[in-house]
Amino acid sequence: MTPKQDKAAPPPDGWEFAADEAIAAHGGDARAAVQALLAANASLEREVALWAPAVSYGFSRGWHKRQRGGTD
Template sequence: MEAAADQAIAACGGGARETVKALLVANGFLENEIAELRATVSKGYSRGRHFAQRDRKE
């Protein structure tokens, strides 16, 4: 984990704030991907195991 954190910080120019912003953008992208995949997976295949995304506080 430490090495991954160091790599992420280095990739963002060494700034912790910029790194956090980049990670938030990446997380939002992944959440959108999950929502799209949930919408395309049939209920029969998933047997109701996926639920609607809960409301998040910003």
């Protein structure tokens, strides 16, 4: 699997600190930290999937339609 790269901006400087904090929060277990972050991301994706159809194209300036492969 190839991660999707955000071409607009480089990663913020705080990501390394955030990664260290996530690992520390899971007792030094990096695998558990990754699993927790993936679960949190999946939860947010489900939330977006539920709300995106209720948000108008104009309100979101078409952002969510483009992200889902819609036309402009």
